[in-house]
Amino acid sequence: MKYTSKRTRSALVAAAALTVVLSACSSGSNGNGGEAPASPQQSAAAETPADGKIVSAPLTLTDFVQMSGNPAPGMKTFNDMAAYQETEKLTGIHIDFQHPTVGQEKNQFNLLMSSGEYPDIIEWGWNDYPGGGVGAMNAGVIIPLNDYIDKYAPNLSKLLADNPDIRKEISTDDGRIYAFPFLRSDPYLRTYQGIGIRKDWLDAVGLPVPSTIDEWHTVLQAFKDKDPNGNGKADEIPLLIAKDTLLNFSNVFLNAWGITGRFNLQDGKVVFGPTQPQYKQFLQTMHSWYEEGLIDRDYAGTDAKQKDAKWTSDVLGASELAVGGGIGKYTTAMTAKNPNFNLVGAPYPTLNKGDKPVLGQREPIFNGVGAAITKDNKHVVETVKWLDFKYGEQGHMLFNFGIEGKSYEMVDGYPKYTDEVMKNPDGLAFATAVGKYAVPFGGPFVQDKRYQEQNASLPQQKDALNTWMDVNNDDLLPPLTLTNEESARLAAIMTDVNTYRDEMFDKFVMGAEPLDNFDKFVKTIQGMGIQEALDIEQTAYDRYLKR
Incomplete structure (x- = not known):
């Protein structure tokens, strides 16, 4: 598979000039500045296997995450999506996805919270949790990620180092980071x-x-x-x-x-x-x-x-x-x-x-949606590395565009969706067709402007976006x-x-x-x-x- 590092880096660097707003207030913070409390359940860092995978032996993690309301035919879980299948091959980590029933997402999330027993990862809009991500950390549901990101997430670490404004916006008032964020780094993605x-x-x-x-x-x-x-x-x-x-x-x-x-x-x-x-x-x-x-x-x-x-x-x-x-x-x-x-x-x-x-x-760059690691996770380091994969070049292309040669082709350095997506022979809508291969609409990664340029490909759509963006939102x-x-x-x-x-x-x-x-x-x-x-x-x- 071929990937374009230049455009990916450009998309990430462009975010530095943008401002977004996420305020978080700590109530009863542990005051540790982001250091996760020690726990015998947390795994120690392992050497990267020679084949480049995250783990040398098969590992399964559990992940609570919503699916689209209109999944591609035959797609029962994200494991049926090409991007996740390829990610499993490259990382060696299998995900047991727990998808709430469409229309019952919030009720099932609340039931999960009240159960006191959590999957390894929860992908959610944490502004809906009482007290936001801070509240979830203070309640002991999810863990602070700062030290783990600094040590085991080189892709996200570089993004945050290059874009201090983004680091500020995904952090709480006391400096903690509670989730791997979904980031809209380009203004073109924030108005729709x-x-x-x-x-x-x-x-x-x-x-x-x-x-x-x-x-x-x-x-x-x-x-x-x-x-x-x-x-x-x-x-x-x-x-x-x-x-x-x-x-x-x-x-x-x-x-x-x-x-x-x-x-x-x-x-x-x-x-x-x-x-x-x-x-x-x-x-x-x-x-x-x-x-x-x-x-x-x-x-x-x-x-x-x-x-x-x-x-x-x-x-x-x-x-x-x-x-x-x-x-x-x-x-x-x-x-x-x-x-x-x-x-x-x-x-x-x-x-x-x-x-x-x-x-x-106008949507903020980070609206509180992200993948958090729960207190029950026994493989935190491996989970951090798996989540960080999506912020690297391979993960960025996989989750925005899917599989080269199938869902997109590189044309003069531009990832152009194929007719399988844009003119689906079965008459599937764009969102459903691309959903067989990727999930550019949201997840713990940086959304790519080039997805929206093709999603909104009609002249009327392009003009509308430019018109609707021309607003003073101070x-x-x-x-x-x-x-x-x-x-x-x-x-x-x-x-x-x-x-x-x-x-x-x-x-x-x-x-x-x-x-x-x-x-x-x-x-x-x-x-x-x-x-x-x-x-x-x-x-x-x-x-x-x-x-």
Whole structure:
């Protein structure tokens, strides 16, 4: 197999200039600066076998990790994936994968945590654990990895040495590292959602892609009144809004007012968007659009399948979309049905023409997802070496692209996915087809920009990504890790607050609740303890700034 070290090193070095936010606060830390407590269960370092494998005798490790919701046909575990099969040949280590049932991942993770008996490795989004990775270490579930990484993980060690910003972001406030991280080291990988709009409809009504709230109003009115789908019926749905996506309803249009539907920063201080005066202005706009018939009357009850049907029935003009599962999905689905179908990404709107959009969708370089080693692991050194393999050249190529000659070919130094992936003869979608060979969507390795360049290969997708990335996100709040106590209290407050916020959003937009009652809405949220939640977020953010 051939691998390209130059491009891999370039992808890793590029991460040095980026900033990401992961704050972690230690509660009851052992204060050992990352040194793992001694345990007779931990294996001593062994000499590397002459054949280059990690172990000289067969070794099996257990790994709790989620599988994709749409695995390739015949794939029951990751052991059926070519990247893992090749990794086993190269390292000598077999993995007994424990995959939670799709749709039951969190419940089964919680059951695993409550059992007190753990597999060797747990790959998880540790921000969901009470107190984050710090909480899991302090609870004795997983172990600090600093010393092991320094001694037995040369690939990750070099990456962290070359990119101190990344080391800072994957470390806790007291310097501990709790997981081998999934890293998005290129900005191109960190934005993948935004607003999609029918460009062919815009052409039909003679309007450009809107960039301000006022322009959106003009466009939506034209979509409603001028029969842009040309069927002679008034069946167009100008806009579908949603509240239950990663973007949330707030980041699609509310960003124009400089706030989100959650916590964000203003002048360096944490605020809760729905209690700000600007939120009332946003609600007034949404209510007006709804009353004018510009927003889907059934937006609140529209699920994913119904959304698919509205797009592919040629009646929907705009909605929030992902670049792959939205623009790519619907463009491909409509190719034969309507060759004129042209779905493009629109910029996040502003209030004033010429202003730079703010507060779009952007993932951090490290979002807390990583592979942790549990306290029950009896082969820590070998596990560290196995995990570190993915950060080297061979592992990087395997897990981003799969097998050279099968799932990709090197073309002028560029790993180009084959037709087996891009034009699958069995009609498999890209994510499913590539999943037979690799798992570029996530895992303990550095994601490669060249994967996304091919995943989002349509001109409309490439343009959408560039458009959605052109946002000033300085006031996005970093993902913060809280102490166990803070996490429990914040969850208790925000569960009620978010439920009430969503209920009242629908009532305000649909007119069931007059906007004259907005002050009452704010006071109700204040009575639910939002100031305490703000104090918790501000304290965690202040800790992050002091790191």
